[in-house]
Amino acid sequence: MLLTYGYARALGGPPAGLLAAAFLAVSAPHVLLSSRVAWSASLTPLFLTGAAWALDHAVRRRQPRHVLATGLLCGLALQSHPSVGALLPGFGMFVLLRGRWLLRQLAFWAAGLLLVAGLANFLIYNWQSGLGAARSVSRQYPHEAIGLGAYPANLTALLDGLALTLASAVDPTRDPSPLEPPILPCHRRVPGEPGPAGTTRQPTAAARDALRCPDHAARA
Numbered sequence: 001m002l003l004t005y006g007y008a009r010a011l012g013g014p015p016a017g018l019l020a021a022a023f024l025a026v027s028a029p030h031v032l033l034s035s036r037v038a039w040s041a042s043l044t045p046l047f048l049t050g051a052a053w054a055l056d057h058a059v060r061r062r063q064p065r066h067v068l069a070t071g072l073l074c075g076l077a078l079q080s081h082p083s084v085g086a087l088l089p090g091f092g093m094f095v096l097l098r099g100r101w102l103l104r105q106l107a108f109w110a111a112g113l114l115l116v117a118g119l120a121n122f123l124i125y126n127w128q129s130g131l132g133a134a135r136s137v138s139r140q141y142p143h144e145a146i147g148l149g150a151y152p153a154n155l156t157a158l159l160d161g162l163a164l165t166l167a168s169a170v171d172p173t174r175d176p177s178p179l180e181p182p183i184l185p186c187h188r189r190v191p192g193e194p195g196p197a198g199t200t201r202q203p204t205a206a207a208r209d210a211l212r213c214p215d216h217a218a219r220a
Contacts, residue, residue: 075118
């Protein structure tokens with residue numbers, strides 16, 4: 001949150017920083033997922049925000065040493081999730097349009113080496129295992145499209161995720177849909193049915209429906 005505040009403040013002043021931090025503070029995907037679940041991708045927004053701020057600061061203040069942080073953070077972000085690769089050309093376009101002078105700076109090329117350093121363990125593992133990461137993904141998702149072709153195939157899911165993020169809502173009881181506003185579930189404890197030998201079975205469908213807020217359940 002401090003990073004978001006700092007970058008937004010650098011772009012638009014203290015009001016912009018406070019507004020951006022407030023939006024992040026009430027963002028359900030961030031509160032319930034990114035800051036709670038131990039996924040490597042949970043760190044991706046942190047690394048990317050830091051990388052973008054460092055690059056913007058390097059160009060705006062003409063301080064090329066800050067681009068070193070951009071290189072390292074981009075490497076770590078790319079390691080946390082491969083989709084970051086689709087954003088890196090945007091960083092390059094920013095340099096070409098706003099900071100072409102950076103291309104003449106040693107720090108810019110050193111930042112490229114730091115990007116590789118931030119990704120070093122991933123590269124070494126795939127070199128030693130013969131692209132073991134790609135094979136692992138293929139085994140985990142045997143019927144899913146892998147590579148750049150997966151993005152057009154998953155466009156609907158990406159739009160669903162965007163709708164959830166913009167609505168600042170998470171509804172784990174149903175598949176997300178961009179056509180209707182997702183609703184946060186009520187925080188209720190729903191006991192399961194008693195099972196044999198003192199065990200507990202999974203909650204019934206009726207019990208799961210009780211997780212929803214009353215007005216949402218009525219509409220459903």
